Amino acid sequence: MIPAAFAYHRPETVDETVALLSELGDEATVLAGGQSLLPMMKLRLAAPEAVIDIGRVPDLRFVREGKGHLVIGALTRHHDLERDPLVGKRCPLLGEVAKKVGDPQIRHRGTFGGTLAHGDPAADLPAVAVALDATIVVVGPQGRREIPASALYRSYFETSIAADELIVEVRIPFTEGAGGYEKFTRQAQDWATVGVLAARCGGTIRVALVSMGHTTLRAGAVELALAGGASIDEAAALAAVGTAPVEDLRAGVEYREHLCRVLTRRALEAASA
């Protein structure tokens, strides 16, 4: 449980971080809250030659209002999202989902940017970004670029963020309507065996699925059915269409598909309340 040796860098600015990432290339990795990276390093599933600790880079931990969206700094902790009054007012579902991540220790250290960058299909908060069409703002050697959440995830733990890019902020459209996040776990404070998020945005309902494939997914068949006038029961019956859940220690494929339909119905009921 001791990580392989690595060089440690502690940049003071975003520019310095990007310069280090460019210089060190694929051998370097960013350390934010460390709640995913450090366990992987201890298990030797990751063995970066250099770790770039962004924990002291200023101005990356904030929540503020933009035009029609919240702007959230990459180092904003899950715990901040739970408590922030602006989040509570403008996107309460984000705070509700943050409350369901791991345990209090993890939520005090883990960051919004970190969980989005990690690309774990079992993570909770990416479901909010994917369902609400968030924009991920990254900075690299060529400057800033925006990645729509729909284009963020490529495969299992694989994102479209380049090795020399850093997430600096995330924009989440205001979503003050009803919504619900249903997370099924084997025990308290566990990863989602399956998670389903439903959010009412204007006249439409968006649905995102956790642990139902290699990436966080949108439940397109459900959204389409609802837009076409289907009932909640009819739409929820389609929840597993187009998904590719895997069998693991938590559940088999059929059980995940069953959970997905049941949780989708519950999340849709919450979003329709």
Ligand SMILES: Cc1cc2nc3c(=O)[nH]c(=O)nc-3n(C[C@H](O)[C@H](O)[C@H](O)COP(=O)(O)OP(=O)(O)OC[C@H]3O[C@@H](n4cnc5c(N)ncnc54)[C@H](O)[C@@H]3O)c2cc1C
């Ligand atoms: C016991 C345990 C239980 C957990 N339970 C849950 C759970 O129930 N639900 C859940 O969703 N999560 C859970 N987590 C994970 C937790 O939410 C992590 O905080 C999160 O996945 C990663 O955030 P971090 O800030 O700790 O990132 P780190 O671990 O520091 O980094 C993770 C990855 O993201 C990259 N990265 C970090 N920040 C940036 C950035 N700004 N730009 C580009 N790349 C970046 C790093 O290089 C690394 O590859 C759990 C973790 C543990 C240890």
